[in-house]
Amino acid sequence: MKNLFKNITAVIFLLLLASACRKEIPQINNPQDTISGNFSEVFDSFWSGMNNNYVFWDIDTTNWDRVYKEYKPLFAKLNLYDSTDVRKGYSYFKEMTKGLTDSHYDLSFNDDWLQDSSSINPAYQRKLASPSYHDPISIFHFYDVITTNYLDPGRKRGFTNTERGQYVAVSGTINNSTLYFFCSGFNLKTLFETDTANGVKTVTQYFFDKLKNTPNITGIILDVRGNSGGALVDLDFLIGKMINKQLNFGYTRSKQGNGRLDYSPWAPAFVTPQPDSRNITAPIVILADSWSVSMAEMTAMAVKSLPNGHFIGERTWGATGPLIDKKFYNGGQFSTDYINLAYTSSLMLKYRDGKNYEGIGFPPDIEVKYDESAFNAGKDPQLEAALKLIK
Amino acid sequence: MKFKFALFAAFICLNAIPKRTLAQFEIGLSGGYNKNSLHTSAGYRSFTEYHARNGFELGIPVRYTVNEWLAVQAEPSYIQKNYELTRTHFFAGIYQKNINSYIQLPLLAHFSFGGSKLRGFLNLGGYGAYWASSRIKGVMANVFNNGPTIPDGQQVYNFLQLNQAYNYNEKYAFDNRRDRRMEFGLIGGTGIEYQLNGKYRFFVEGRYAYSLSDLQKNYMIDQIPRYNDTYIVQIGCLFNIRNIFQPSQEKTAK
DSSP, rough: HHHHHHHHHHHHHHHHHHHHHSOOOOOOOOGGGGOOOSSSHHHHHHHHHHHHHOOOOTTTTOOOHHHHHHHHHHHHHOOOOOOHHHHHHHHHHHHHHHHHTTTTHHHHHHGGGGGSSBBOOOOHHHHHHSOOOOOOOOOOIIIIIHHHHSSSTTOOOEEEEETEEEEEEEEETTTTTEEEESSSSOHHHHHHHHOOOOOHHHHHHHHHHHHHHHHOOOOOEETTTTOOOOOHHHHHHHHGGGGGGGGEEEEEEOSEEEEETOOOEEEEEEOOOOOOOOOOOOOOEEOTTTOTTTTHHHHHHHTSSSSTEEEEEOOOSSSOSSSOOHHTTTTBBBBBBSEEEEEOOOOOETTTTTOOOOTTTTOOOOEEEOHHHHHHOOHHHHHHHHHHHHH | OHHHHHHHHHHHHHHHHHHHHHTTEEEEEEEEEEEEEEEOOTTOOEEEEEEEEEEEEEEEEEEEEEEEEEEEEEEEEEEEEEEEEOOOOOGGGGEEEEEOOOOOOOEEEEEEEEEEEEEEEHHHHHHEEEEEEEHHHHHHETTTTTOOOOTTOOOOOOOHHHSSEEEEEEEEOOTTBBBBBEEEEEEEEEEEEEEETTTEEEEEEEEEEEEESSOSSSSSSSSSEEEEEEEEEEEEEEEEEEHHHHHHHHHHOO
């Protein structure tokens, strides 16, 4: 019996020793609560915010641990109250983020010495360096040239200025049977539901009336070239008017925990038909280009998923991840004491083919490249390709 | 045919083992209920909590008695180590249950004390386990499912009013960059056992399994570890091997 208790005591002692092998749980602080008294704190809060909130670590090629090891000592040498060091810090931020896949990504600062510096936008820098780079098509091409040279009389055009910027819309018919709708950004539902009259609401109402009342629609052209994206609800509001059953076009997932690879399962991304919808069987063509961003790209994905859907133009910008306030999906954009906003997607989106087009851009069915000379001559080869397909 | 041959081979082997040694081996069945929780942290994720979940366990205990108070026990088992991630307040209704299946092998020192039939015992040792499969079941908000428009001036009480619920129940696809499927840990248990007819030993035991392996590989700086903590209540029965294969000799020995 004496041996029994001696042995039990020895084994318990060994087990207690072994129990200390567990790792400590690190304290992860909200980057927003950091006091940026020096550059080490500035770096730590930013690095940690990205470490826990960025949603593309699954596919991103940036080695964030290497960034930590390389830049932490560099930031530690900088003085927050020296303007030369602040500029150097800015260049470090640019280097650290240059390879990020997220094409929504935009980093802006609260530092007074950086007020004359542009925000850091890696996707834009990549776009500028691309051999196929071109400026966006002028808004006047849609507002004036298409209206005058392609649309039938009776067409509508309008614009509305909001706190978020200006929204422009154009709609009309071509040969009385093909409907055309252009919008420069997605805020259609909100503007449509406002009590006061506004230009975009008038154009949208015109398009919906034509959609409902035109007897033999031969085709619909949705033009999102140069569209900077916007409200996700517009997907149902616009495309939902043209279908009579749910249209699945992809899948989304969000962060679920603090780990870089902690994700929710994939949930279907779909368009819900609207109560007053008309099932369009004629071709629906979406025109998009390399300046079609975010919701414009999701709209292109949705249209391409239709059995009668076609996408003509160029590969899109490549910012396909939905973006809403980080409070909702446990990830995405964040701020720190020093960083005004790390603007980044809240969720990942993959197209129904299982591929993720973030950072790559969504490809067209029929590629028609930007042709500056044609645009200058009042022609639109992309729109003409859509009309040819509809015929 | 193969089964019959294996049975015959086992019979021959067992006959080759000295009878005294054979008498020291017991084999049996055990099963029970468990409650597993994750030892981790949700960090600064707002309205996000981890909760314990129930599961069950089935095992085949094999015991070799060394002396009156010490035995060595192995217990290959199937065990669930489940847990739940829940969001609260405005996000109530969003959750994920993780149903994790492990094949586990505890190796225990079995210390017993008390009378000849009714004895108390203490099991102390460690285990190795393989995370064989996992299923996730839950509700998440779907950003592309807006649901009906909320009228102006009407309060919103739940996030699922804004983005409708997506229900899922699917096999979890392991990510070999993150998921560590081998687990090692410590086990401590205590209980009582009752010997019947010198052949059967029934037992009731309460156990605690303390994992020393993070469920994730070391794949990132500032990684928050996740450890399984499992409380188990189980019952079981052990059979003396000599009595199974040589019942007549048992009688003779008496």
